[in-house]
Amino acid sequence: MSAKALTENAEGATDNMAARRAALTLLETVLVQKQPLDAALENSDKFRALPQRDRGFVRMLVATTLRRLGQIDDLIERNLDRPGSLRNRTIANILRLGVTQIVFMEVPDHASVDTSVRLVEMAGMEGQKGFANAVLRNITRTYKELVPRQDEARINTPEWLLKIWIKDYDLRLAAEIATANLAEAPLDITVKDPGSKNFWGNALKASELSTGTLRRAGGGPVQELEGYDSGAWWVQDAAAALPAKLFGPLEGKHVIDLCAAPGGKTVQMAAMGAFVTALDRSAQRLKRLEENLARLGLADKVEIAAADASQWQPADGQAPQRILLDAPCTATGTIRRHPDILHLKTAQDMESLTAVQARLLDNAADILGVGGLLIYCTCSLQRAEGEDQIERLLAARPDMQRVPIAAAEVGNYTELVDANGDLRILPFHLAPHGGMDGFYAARLTKTG
Numbered sequence: 001m002s003a004k005a006l007t008e009n010a011e012g013a014t015d016n017m018a019a020r021r022a023a024l025t026l027l028e029t030v031l032v033q034k035q036p037l038d039a040a041l042e043n044s045d046k047f048r049a050l051p052q053r054d055r056g057f058v059r060m061l062v063a064t065t066l067r068r069l070g071q072i073d074d075l076i077e078r079n080l081d082r083p084g085s086l087r088n089r090t091i092a093n094i095l096r097l098g099v100t101q102i103v104f105m106e107v108p109d110h111a112s113v114d115t116s117v118r119l120v121e122m123a124g125m126e127g128q129k130g131f132a133n134a135v136l137r138n139i140t141r142t143y144k145e146l147v148p149r150q151d152e153a154r155i156n157t158p159e160w161l162l163k164i165w166i167k168d169y170d171l172r173l174a175a176e177i178a179t180a181n182l183a184e185a186p187l188d189i190t191v192k193d194p195g196s197k198n199f200w201g202n203a204l205k206a207s208e209l210s211t212g213t214l215r216r217a218g219g220g221p222v223q224e225l226e227g228y229d230s231g232a233w234w235v236q237d238a239a240a241a242l243p244a245k246l247f248g249p250l251e252g253k254h255v256i257d258l259c260a261a262p263g264g265k266t267v268q269m270a271a272m273g274a275f276v277t278a279l280d281r282s283a284q285r286l287k288r289l290e291e292n293l294a295r296l297g298l299a300d301k302v303e304i305a306a307a308d309a310s311q312w313q314p315a316d317g318q319a320p321q322r323i324l325l326d327a328p329c330t331a332t333g334t335i336r337r338h339p340d341i342l343h344l345k346t347a348q349d350m351e352s353l354t355a356v357q358a359r360l361l362d363n364a365a366d367i368l369g370v371g372g373l374l375i376y377c378t379c380s381l382q383r384a385e386g387e388d389q390i391e392r393l394l395a396a397r398p399d400m401q402r403v404p405i406a407a408a409e410v411g412n413y414t415e416l417v418d419a420n421g422d423l424r425i426l427p428f429h430l431a432p433h434g435g436m437d438g439f440y441a442a443r444l445t446k447t448g
């Protein structure tokens, strides 16, 4: 749903203070307490207490603020009497939410300004009401001239990340990635029974990509869509649905899913007829996997174990023939869906994650049976978490070889496969269809 439609739908949201207060708390939870937005939404009583229509508005308001924070702060700064003088964090966050509504959500100016000023008052800062009012009123007058002059791709992207993308790709591609991240992602769906795809395509008003994913333009709460409760489908980005398909037919096969939770790929492989051993280090995330399996009626196809996959060995001593390693990563390929990543992930996170990925990959290569397949994937855009990991492993282990991926395996989209035969998906790929999450996947075998 568009920001304008959401705003109009959220009748009352234009002057609804409960919605604005929830948005302020959520923004602070992400920016100050450094919690992911999804977790903040899940844990927020204020948010859950709102009527459905206001929840959509609040989610959009906070996500847009996080996505466009560089531009928003630039606008605020340019409209201060004394640049650099805004020190109060609460006032800054209230102004940010106000600017988002004025500039990016088409909420009427008077409603955006008035509700922001009321938020300042509610925060116990009566004395700052005039200041907030003046800054936001200035912005309503100046933004139409200022916004087109902003380099939106650059200023909404953390410098450390942009630098790496320029090094890994080039300036043009890095700018294309950053621009693609400014758009909302569509809702992608994998259907449990491929024979019912036409039915669900019609029922959900979704179109089918040639990779097999159903894509729905409209938003709204997923749980309320037809077929969710009965477990006919699950949400999975078109890119995330590709790695598991690289094993080929899975009917009657056993797959070890080393980093399985919350289970998008586990359920996909179980629905393809595999028996899956699903491991994850996080017992809490494995609970989500169990819930998903129960909803989809696939629990009998999966055995679950909490384990450190960098140490794990098969209990029966049998070397696995199929291993999926969907390693923990900075998840920068999913910024369209999770703009909080822009503010939560750091260069240090990437460094520690690459060390974890290397350990996981080494163990996966150790335990893989001769002639078996290992699919390594991450939803990171940085080569350090994708291509470089595979190059390191292949250089160190002559017994491991790449099994190149063909475009025919991924819907004949040639742009998704690189010169080595790995999947390298960038968020602007398939742009005419609504883009894809950034993803990397390599398929390896062991020669003995």
Ligand SMILES: C[S@@+](CC[C@H](N)C(=O)[O-])C[C@H]1O[C@@H](n2cnc3c(N)ncnc32)[C@H](O)[C@@H]1O
Residues within 6 Å of the ligand: 258, 259, 260, 261, 262, 263, 264, 265, 266, 279, 280, 281, 282, 285, 307, 308, 309, 310, 326, 327, 328, 329, 356
């Ligand atoms: C990218 S997510 C997996 C997503 C999942 N495959 C899916 O499709 O829904 C990475 C997972 O790796 C898990 N993880 C991180 N380090 C691990 C380790 N050493 N052993 C096992 N799991 C680990 C995290 O808890 C997280 O659930």
